[in-house]
Amino acid sequence: MHVVPVPALADNYIWLLYDDAGDAIVVDPGEAAPIEAALDRRGLRLRAILLTHHHNDHIGGVADLLAHGPVPVYAPRDERIGHVTQAVADGDEVTIAQPSARFRVLEIPGHTRSHIAYVGAGMLLCGDTLFSMGCGRLFEGTPQQMLASLDRLADLPGELKVCCAHEYTAANGRFAQTVEPANAALAQRVEQVRALREQAQPTLPVALATERATNPFLRVDNHDVAQWCTRHGAAADRVSRFAALRAAKDEFRA
Numbered sequence: 288m289h290v291v292p293v294p295a296l297a298d299n300y301i302w303l304l305y306d307d308a309g310d311a312i313v314v315d316p317g318e319a320a321p322i323e324a325a326l327d328r329r330g331l332r333l334r335a336i337l338l339t340h341h342h343n344d345h346i347g348g349v350a351d352l353l354a355h356g357p358v359p360v361y362a363p364r365d366e367r368i369g370h371v372t373q374a375v376a377d378g379d380e381v382t383i384a385q386p387s388a389r390f391r392v393l394e395i396p397g398h399t400r401s402h403i404a405y406v407g408a409g410m411l412l413c414g415d416t417l418f419s420m421g422c423g424r425l426f427e428g429t430p431q432q433m434l435a436s437l438d439r440l441a442d443l444p445g446e447l448k449v450c451c452a453h454e455y456t457a458a459n460g461r462f463a464q465t466v467e468p469a470n471a472a473l474a475q476r477v478e479q480v481r482a483l484r485e486q487a488q489p490t491l492p493v494a495l496a497t498e499r500a501t502n503p504f505l506r507v508d509n510h511d512v513a514q515w516c517t518r519h520g521a522a523a524d525r526v527s528r529f530a531a532l533r534a535a536k537d538e539f540r541a
Contacts, residue, residue: 306386317344319351338362339414397433398423421459445496456490
C-alpha cells in the first residue's frame with residue numbers, strides 16, 4: 288500500500304492510500320480539488336473515504352468527491368458529519384476490498400468528543416489528536432480524556448506510520464525543545480524536519496517509536512518533562528502535567 292500526504296488548505300494533509308492496481312482510499316478530505324488532481328495524475332479510482340472527526344477542514348470536500356460517483360464513507364457517530372454510509376465506533380473493523388485493507392477503529396476523544404483513529408495497513412490515521420512532536424487542542428474534551436487517548440495511541444506498535452492531518456511539525460519541535468533541551472533524539476528529529484521543510488517536503492508520516500522518543504505529550508512520565516512541569520506550577524499527577532504542557536503550547540510563539 289502506498290501512502291501520500293496531499294497538501295490542502297493552509298496546512299492540512301489529506302491522506303491518499305492506494306495499491307498498484309490503482310484503487311484508492313482518501314482520509315479526511317477537507318477539500319476536493321487537491322485529491323481530484325492527485326487521483327487523476329496517478330490514474331487512481333476512489334473506493335472509500337475515511338473520516339476522523341467533524342471539523343470542516345477534514346470533511347469539507349466529501350460532497351464534491353461523491354459527485355463523481357458513490358463510495359462508502361466511514362465516520363464516527365456524530366450528527367455534524369454528513370454523507371456517512373457507515374458510522375463506526377471503538378473496536379469496529381473497517382474492511383475495504385479494493386484496495387485490500389482492514390482498519391481497527393479507536394475512539395480517541397479530546398480534540399473533539401467523537402474523534403476516532405483508524406489503525407491498519409501499517410498506519411495510524413489519527414486526524415488531529417496526535418501530531419508529530421505535538422497534539423491537538425482541546426476543543427470539546429478534557430485534559431484527562433486527551434491524555435487517555437494519547438496513552439492509548441502511544442501503546443500501539445512503534446513501527447506504525449503516524450499519519451496526522453497538519454504540517455505543524457517544525458513549530459511543535461521548537462516547543463518540545465523548550466521542554467526537553469537535552470533530548471538527543473528530539474534534536475535529531477528537529478534537524479531532520481528543518482532539512483525536509485527547506486526542501487518543501489512533508490515531515491510525515493513518522494514512526495510512532497520516534498514520537499514516543501520526542502513528543503512531550505507522550506512523555507509526561509519522563510523525568511525531564513516532569514521537572515519542566517513542576518517548574519511551571521503543575522501538580523504531581525499526570526493529568527496536571529499534561530494540562531500544563533497543553534496550556535503552555537497554546538501560548539507558545541517562536
